[in-house]
Amino acid sequence: MSNNILVIAEQHGGVLNPATAKTVACARQIEHQTLDLAVFAADAAPAEHAAKLEGVGKVIWLADAGYAHPTAVGLEGRILALAQGYTHILAPATSFGRDVLPRVAAKLDVPQISEIVAVESARIFKRPIYAGNALITVQAPPGIVVGTVRANAFKPVTESGAACIEKHETAPDQPEHTRFVSLVGGSGDRPDLQAAARVLAGGRGVGTQAGFADIFKLADAMGAAVGASRAAVDAGFVPNDLQIGQTSKIIAPDLYIAFGISGAFQHLAGIKDAGVIVAVNTDPNAPIFEVADIGLVADLFEVIPQLEQALSNRAG
Amino acid sequence: MKILVGIKRVIDYNVQVHVKADGSGVETDGVKMSSNPFDEIAVEQAIRLKEAGVAHEIVVVSIGEAEAQEQLRSALAMGADRALLVHTAQAVQPLLAAKILAAVVKREHADLVLLGKQAIDDDACQTPQMLAALLDWPQATFASSIQVGDGRAEVIREVDAGLETLSVALPAVLSTDLRLNEPRFIKIPQIMKAKSKPLQIVEFAELGIADTPSLRVLKTEAPAGRQAGIKVESVAELVGALKERGLL
Ligand SMILES: Cc1cc2nc3c(=O)[nH]c(=O)nc-3n(C[C@H](O)[C@H](O)[C@H](O)COP(=O)(O)OP(=O)(O)OC[C@H]3O[C@@H](n4cnc5c(N)ncnc54)[C@H](O)[C@@H]3O)c2cc1C
Ligand SMILES: Cc1cc2nc3c(=O)[nH]c(=O)nc-3n(C[C@H](O)[C@H](O)[C@H](O)COP(=O)(O)OP(=O)(O)OC[C@H]3O[C@@H](n4cnc5c(N)ncnc54)[C@H](O)[C@@H]3O)c2cc1C
Numbered sequence: 001m002s003n004n005i006l007v008i009a010e011q012h013g014g015v016l017n018p019a020t021a022k023t024v025a026c027a028r029q030i031e032h033q034t035l036d037l038a039v040f041a042a043d044a045a046p047a048e049h050a051a052k053l054e055g056v057g058k059v060i061w062l063a064d065a066g067y068a069h070p071t072a073v074g075l076e077g078r079i080l081a082l083a084q085g086y087t088h089i090l091a092p093a094t095s096f097g098r099d100v101l102p103r104v105a106a107k108l109d110v111p112q113i114s115e116i117v118a119v120e121s122a123r124i125f126k127r128p129i130y131a132g133n134a135l136i137t138v139q140a141p142p143g144i145v146v147g148t149v150r151a152n153a154f155k156p157v158t159e160s161g162a163a164c165i166e167k168h169e170t171a172p173d174q175p176e177h178t179r180f181v182s183l184v185g186g187s188g189d190r191p192d193l194q195a196a197a198r199v200l201a202g203g204r205g206v207g208t209q210a211g212f213a214d215i216f217k218l219a220d221a222m223g224a225a226v227g228a229s230r231a232a233v234d235a236g237f238v239p240n241d242l243q244i245g246q247t248s249k250i251i252a253p254d255l256y257i258a259f260g261i262s263g264a265f266q267h268l269a270g271i272k273d274a275g276v277i278v279a280v281n282t283d284p285n286a287p288i289f290e291v292a293d294i295g296l297v298a299d300l301f302e303v304i305p306q307l308e309q310a311l312s313n314r315a316g
Numbered sequence: 317m318k319i320l321v322g323i324k325r326v327i328d329y330n331v332q333v334h335v336k337a338d339g340s341g342v343e344t345d346g347v348k349m350s351s352n353p354f355d356e357i358a359v360e361q362a363i364r365l366k367e368a369g370v371a372h373e374i375v376v377v378s379i380g381e382a383e384a385q386e387q388l389r390s391a392l393a394m395g396a397d398r399a400l401l402v403h404t405a406q407a408v409q410p411l412l413a414a415k416i417l418a419a420v421v422k423r424e425h426a427d428l429v430l431l432g433k434q435a436i437d438d439d440a441c442q443t444p445q446m447l448a449a450l451l452d453w454p455q456a457t458f459a460s461s462i463q464v465g466d467g468r469a470e471v472i473r474e475v476d477a478g479l480e481t482l483s484v485a486l487p488a489v490l491s492t493d494l495r496l497n498e499p500r501f502i503k504i505p506q507i508m509k510a511k512s513k514p515l516q517i518v519e520f521a522e523l524g525i526a527d528t529p530s531l532r533v534l535k536t537e538a539p540a541g542r543q544a545g546i547k548v549e550s551v552a553e554l555v556g557a558l559k560e561r562g563l564l
Contacts, residue, residue, distance in 0.1 A: 012477055071482065072445065073454055095475040099457050102410070102445035111411045111531045114440045124534065129438050130333040134342050136536050141529040177488075178454040181470065181481035194476070198563075230494065240460070240474050240495060247354075247434060247494065249476070255563045265332065272539070276561055278554070293545040294557050306551035314564070 002033040003122050006082060007056075008091040008101070009039045011046035013068075018195040019092035019149075021053050021156035026149040027090050028055045028157065029119040036060055037163070038082055040067040040075060040172075047167075052159040059163050064171040069180040072100040074172035079104050083144065088122075093148035094194075105146040113138060113147035115250075131246035131269035152194065152252035152273055190216075193242060196225035199253040199274075201244060203267075204231035205260020205281065205300060212237045214304045215259060221311050227251065229261045244270035259300040263288025317371045317464075317486070319362040320426035322417060323391055324352040325384040326437040335538040342536060351387040354432025356394075356499040357492040361462060362430055363395040364497065370464045373397050375424055379408050379416050385515060392510035393502045399513070404520035410438075412528045414446035419523045421451060426487065428469070433458050433491040444491035454484035457491040 005027045010017040020037070027035055036058045039047045047061035062078060079100065083089055089104065091097035093115045105112035118126035123140045125147065140147075193199065200219045202212055212226070219226045227244040228237065244251055246266040252273035259280050261267060268291055271277060279292035280303050289295040296303065327333060327342075328350040334343045351359075365371040376391040378384040379402045388399035402416050421429060431444040448455035456471035460479070463470045464486075473480045474493045484490075548554045558564040 069480075072457075073448075076449065095458060095473075095477075098441045099445065099455075099475075102442035103449035103455070105442070106411060106414060106446035106449040109411075110529055111409055112440075112442050112446075113531065114442060128539065129536075130327070130342060131436070131439070132539055133333040134335045134536050135539050137534040138531040139534055140531060143529060175454070177485035179483040181483050183475075183478060183480045185478040234495065239478065241476060241478050246436065246439065255558070266329070272542075276558075276563060277542075277545070278558070289545075289547075291542050291545075293542070294554060295545060295547045296549075296551070296554050297547070298551075303551055303554075307555070310551065310555045311564075 003030060003087045004034045004085060005030060005032050005036070005088040005090065006086040007035070007037045008079060008089065008097065009037050009046065009050050010092055010094055010096045011039060011041050014041065014043045014045045016046040016049040017092065017094065018156060018192065019094050019151035020050065022151035022154040023090055023092045023149040024053050024055060025154040025157045026116060026119060027088070030088060030122050034058070038062065038079070040070055040078070042068050047165050051163040051165050052161050054157040054159065054161045056161055056163040059165045061165050061167045062170050063167055064169065066172040066174060069183060070172055071174065071178050071180060072103055073178050074174040075100045076103045076107065077173040078170065080107055083108065086144065088145045088147070090147050090149055092151045094151070097148045101146060101148050108144055108146065110141070110143045110146055113140060113145070115150040116147050117150050117153035131265050132272050133265065150250060152250055191223065191225040193225045193227050193244070194249055194251055197253050198222055198224035198255045199227050199251055200224045200257050200259065201227035201229065201261060202232050202237065202259045203229040203261030204235060206232060206237060209237050211301070218304055218308055221308060229267050246270065258288055259304070261288055262286050263291065317427045318373045318375065318424065319365060319371045319428045319430060320421055320424060321355065321358045321362050321374060321376045321391070321396065322429070322431040322443070323355045323359070323376050323378045323384070323387050324432070324435045325349050325378060325380055325387045326352045326435055329353055329436055335536055339535050339537055349383070349386070351390060352432050352435045354434060354492050354494070357494065357496050358430035358432055359391045359394050359396060360497045360499040361492060363500070365464060366395070371428070375400060375426070377402065377417065377420050379404065379413055381405060388515055389510050390502060392513040392515070393506040394500060397513065399515040401515065401517045402520055402523065403517050409530045410440045410442035410446055412525070412530065413443045414450055415525050415528060416520070416523060417443070417447050418450045419525060421447070428464070428486055429489045431489065431491050433493050444489050448489040451489070454488045455490070456482045456484050456488065458493045459490050460493050460495040462490060462496065
């Protein structure tokens, strides 16, 4: 069977989201004839970056200044127009993909497979349910297959490709009823939580915003991203875009260190695929220790300065 | 303004879910069921809009088995005015849920639909967006703040890049995130009062919805567990263990 796959890329501020290369990796596991990538962007950079992704046959670049802040409703019609001729439409299961792809699926009258973590065949996929406490294998009905991909379940493809770029000058179908007002970035220039190889996370145990400053400092020394539990976000220690878990960001760094996080399963759902999990908690019975590869029963405020010290000794 | 709120009956968020030995699904016998937590947030938001004089009626809707009346009753106890159960014994996937909700929205002439951003059982995160598409309405998902006025809703959304503000014209579908509000506690007298509020049951077949393609669930399995880890006694030991693994 000849499958033709379309991957919807995600970009922000002219930068291709790393989840795109991982979504392409998932797509490559599906037997196919063509694998195209659609990039909605004002500038050429994300399309040029996308063209390097190994395995991509063609980049369809939809160019318009309106794509700086696309809305789901503004993309829906464009994606539907592109969908003709494809057997599969995939997007990363980021807030971007989650927002737009179900609209596309509904218009095509097909179910969507959310958060694909494994490809069994062109129509059979695995996805987690119940915060990752169970995995289901689902089969798509006849018709186009629409799915979002849990990016961190796949290794990104290399950037050794040289696909052609097909430029279309098309503006978003932005209906009057929806207006973009503003975007306030949360965590600025720090390493991307979902792409970082190392993540330091803090929970309610960190106690204050000032406590998190220590974690940020250590993270800078380690080149790590910073994450948080929901309780830490709710307490106002850090912005919400740092939240890790079932209902927020799913991460898979090589190293994840939890400071003052109890290990509720809604949180653990977000770190299950981490390479090594380290937990620092004063409570020896905290559930986080049941999943930690390395556990240290200690006060985080004593551990953080000592870790910093150890790192600077190594550097010096 | 009439607000419609979707309520899904799910395994309580505190319950540790177990996969059945035969791989046919997850254990639900004798397991505590509750409203999807995001839906309680949606109900709370609707009540606040009514208290603010923006809305005049709140209709809560659930799709599923007769037992879901329990969750509808607790939404009535929170302060919703009326409840509707679309009764069906079949598994309702998001596309079908969205079609059913679309039919209800049309019958009820709702001006605003509030749904949870995700149901914590299937974690699909689809129904609100699908509903908006089927109705050709605007959507604002993952809402952490909702201001309604002048026929529009200004919504702050929690997206990966930070906080995005969208302004959408009503009617619209909004989906709720955790920080939108803290659902109120239900007091006993309200539970009593809720018993006399209207709860209508509509059979799924009455809605005349055509066969809807769905995913076939072939297998349910437990995820691979992690190997038991080690405990270290000091930061020096921790640093040593990380170096050993090539992580420092
Ligand atoms: C619908 C729903 C969705 C949710 N989604 C998410 C989600 O996506 N992500 C998420 O994280 N949570 C989520 N939660 C919340 C989750 O259930 C927990 O409440 C939350 O993860 C707890 O955060 P915590 O571990 O920081 O806080 P707590 O459970 O309060 O734990 C704090 C820990 O810090 C330790 N501690 C205190 N002081 C120190 C110290 N000085 N040094 C070391 N350790 C210390 C304590 O021993 C304790 O173990 C969700 C909940 C619901 C209902
Ligand atoms: C183990 C397992 C086996 C399954 N097997 C099958 C199967 O064999 N066949 C099959 O067809 N399906 C099956 N399903 C799918 C199941 O029916 C889904 O839970 C359902 O599709 C809805 O997805 P969701 O609630 O995650 O949607 P989401 O899109 O995550 O829900 C978001 C919001 O939509 C609203 N909403 C969603 N559903 C309802 C509802 N019923 N009533 C009121 N509001 C609602 C709520 O406001 C909710 O917060 C299975 C699921 C599991 C977990």
